[in-house]
Amino acid sequence: MATRPIVAIVGPTGSGKSDLAVQIALAVDGEIVNADALQFYRGMDIGTAKITPEERRGVPHHLLDVLDVTQEASVSTFQTWAREAIADIHARGRRAILVGGSGLYVRAALDVLEFPGTDPALRGRLEAEADRDGIETLRGRLRAVDPVSAARLGDARRIIRALEVHELTGRPFSSFMPVRQYxxxxxxxxxxxxxxxxxxxxxxxxxxxxxxxxxxxxxRLAAAGLREGKTASRALGYGQFLRVLDGECTPERAAEKTIVATRQFARRQLTWFRADPRVHWLDALSPDVVGQALAVVRSADAMSGR
Incomplete structure (x- = not known):
């Protein structure tokens, strides 16, 4: 039997996505699939504003607390996990609701998107070359084989990944970018x-x-290896408050720096999601935002014939 469309709740951090997702789930017999990369981590609760068991109001949540802080989040692994969770929810006759502000993770769950493989030995060699020769040298190499990625990517991790993909596949990393096709x-x-x-x-x-x-x-998380986690250690708030532990910053200053970094991140989130014409935008502060969201869901169901 055909299933109803997946409902995805997206937008910037602090806009109320988690609460709206719970209210929609209660109205449509849904279960929630987390697409916030940092909420995968056990123990990262306060700094990620992870929804509490009480706030979930009995709605099942999937893909929360699935990684230790020392593990690296992988969008390709998430794609597998998310699609398995969605298929399981639909197989039980319930409604899958994806929620999160990590744009690429949302795209991985929803869109036609191919992920090239990885090679730890190759990655290690490229990381050593970056340490020895500098990341701009690697950017120059990337420019010769994939000028699109060289112009678009700013940090060392992504430049190294782009070179790894090219060496593994013979294709430019930019050729694996997602298309807007569910x-x-x-x-x-x-x-x-x-x-x-x-x-x-x-x-x-x-x-x-x-x-x-x-x-x-x-x-607590520093004692559990937070500093060694490539993904977790870069999370908003956590990096700033690690400096408090190191005596390099006051808690007040760490909070101010976190606010600035979070505002910058929210701006990038909005830029990402606004570029997708398929998103139905609602005023987060509207007193009838739940009713408006449910109207969008009902319209999508009608158009799909479900």
């Missing part, structure tokens, strides 16, 4: 709000995290 029926709902309101919500959220014990959470 792998299965889906509808995306985006939460938006004006910049001043978003900035205010982000600042309040970071201060709540600090008051709730973010510094203590970072201290």
């Amino acid at each position: 792998a299965a029926p889906a509808v995306q709902i985006g939460l938006d709000l004006d910049r001043a309101a978003l900035h205010e919500r982000i600042a309040a959220r970071v201060h709540r995290m600090a008051d709730a014990g973010l510094a203590a959470e970072v201290s």
Whole structure:
């Protein structure tokens, strides 16, 4: 039997995605699949604003707390996990609701997207070359085989990955970029709000995290290997509060730096999601945002004949 479209709730951090997803799930007999890369990590609760068991209101949540902080999040592995979770939810006659602000992870779950393999030995050689010769030397090599990626990628990790893919496949890394074609029926709902309101919500959220014990959470995770985690250690708030542990920063200054970094991240999220014409945007602060979202879902169901 054909399944109804996957519902994806997207938008910037602090816009209320998790709460809206729960309310939609309660209304449509749904289960939630997490697409926030940092909420995969066990123990990273306060700093990621991970939804609590009480806030889930009995709605099953998938792909929370599936990695240790020392493990690296992989978008290709997530694609497999997410599609398996979605298939299981639909096989039981329930509705899959994807929620998160990690743009590439959302695309991996929803869209036709191919991931090239990896080679740890090759990756290690390229990382050693970057340490020895400098990342600009590697960028020059990438420019010769994939000028699109060389112009687009800014950090060393992605430049190394692009060279790894080219050496493994003979194809430019840019040729693996996603296209806007759903792998299965889906509808995306985006939460938006004006910049001043978003900035205010982000600042309040970071201060709540600090008051709730973010510094203590970072201290516990540092003892569990947070610094060694390539993905987890770069998470907003965690890197800033590691400096508090090292005596390089006050908690107040760490909170301020986290607010600035989170605002910058939210701007990048909005740029990513606004570039996708398939997203149905709603005012996150509308008193009827739940009703409006459910109307979008019902319209998508009608169009798909479900």
